[in-house]
Amino acid sequence: MxxxxxxxxxxxxxxxxxxxxxxxxxxxxxxxxxxxxxxxxxxxxxxxxxxxxxxxxxxxxxxxxxxxxxxxxxxxxxxxxxxxxxxxxxxxxxxxxxxxxxxxxxxxxRTMANIERPAIAAVWPTVRGESVVLDVGATIGADSQQLVDFSMMGAAMARALFGVERPTVGLLNIGVEEVKGQDEIREAGRLLRETRFAGLAYHGFVEGDDLGKGTVDVVVTEGFTGNIALKTAEGTAKQIATYLRAAMSRTLLAKIGYFFAKGAFDQLRDRMDPRKVNGGVFLGLNGIVIKSHGGSDAEGTAAAIDVAHAMARSGLRGKIERDLQDFYLSVSQENAAKTVESVK
Structure with a gap:
């Protein structure tokens, strides 16, 4: 409905x-x-x-x-x-x-154990293939621990979707230097860097242009920034498509050129079609929910159901639960080791 x-x-x-x-x-x-x-x-x-x-x-x-x-x-x-x-x-x-x-x-x-807030994850087309980006709208503002939780969940989704054993994870920031960005982002980077969790490879900070480059398998941010980035990318794709249509119909010579290059333009249009990547996955819940874009047509709706099909078959929820358990176990073990060392 x-x-x-x-x-x-x-x-x-x-x-x-x-x-x-x-x-x-x-x-x-x-x-x-x-x-x-x-x-x-x-x-x-x-x-x-x-x-x-x-x-x-x-x-x-x-x-x-x-x-x-x-x-x-x-x-x-x-x-x-x-x-x-x-x-x-x-x-x-x-x-x-x-x-x-x-x-x-x-x-x-309800949310999974140790998860305070769920996230919406989207599959993002890149020049290298696809990346997982989260959160794209569920959590406005996030502390360092929530960003770490998003990293765990995004990595599990990347493994389920892309078959990558140890996905690379980057935190979206205003620069790649460790001294840049808000305190929450820098602290999340420290936690990911020092924990050395086996389920992911922490790349470091990434910037906005890295989204399209496919620099990492998983890009992590909070929902306000992530939603703006998602809508900006969708708008840019439509803008470029409009420019191309106008350019190809402006003169007779352009129309003739389009006729000979139609296959290449069709392929480009297919890669830039936002309907192909419709379907945001709610992560961190005791069950899988997929959000389809409200303005999608039938093809976009089918794409969201494709994502649902892939998530159900992948056992995503179980992978996320195991990753979170392993991560918090490794954190507790490291903290215990540090405590023993400080006592010595």
């Missing part, structure tokens, strides 16, 4: 995802009068879906507290998340109100 376009786009995207992954099964939550007429247009999807009628649909402009108070136990959003908690579903996907989705997910699923 969420997003700018509701069931029409959500179900069309699910139908595309089903073609890519025939093993998928869907539990659909929404108002029957809005969903069933659209679902009948996709017989293959209907055949592998169970439908749950819901009284309430959270609006895109609802405040998180209001949505949680009025939609708890009754809304399509809550019941979608609850399906993960009860084991009916392996992963929840929603294009709805981001704040409401995070509030309900945190309230329903």
């Amino acid at each position: 969420g997003g700018d376009h509701g069931p029409e786009v959500i179900l069309a995207g699910a139908a595309i995802a089903l073609e890519r992954h025939p093993e998928l099964r869907f539990a659909l939550f929404g108002r029957e009068d809005a969903v069933q007429p659209v679902l009948r247009k996709h017989p293959a999807l209907k055949a592998v879906s169970t439908f749950h009628d819901c009284e309430i649909a959270v609006r895109m402009d609802d405040k998180p507290s209001q949505a949680l108070r009025q939609g708890r136990h009754k809304s399509s959003m809550w019941k979608t998340i609850e399906a993960v908690k009860t084991g009916e579903a392996d992963v929840a996907v929603s294009a709805g109100n981001t704040g409401a989705l995070m509030a309900m997910a945190k309230f329903c699923l």
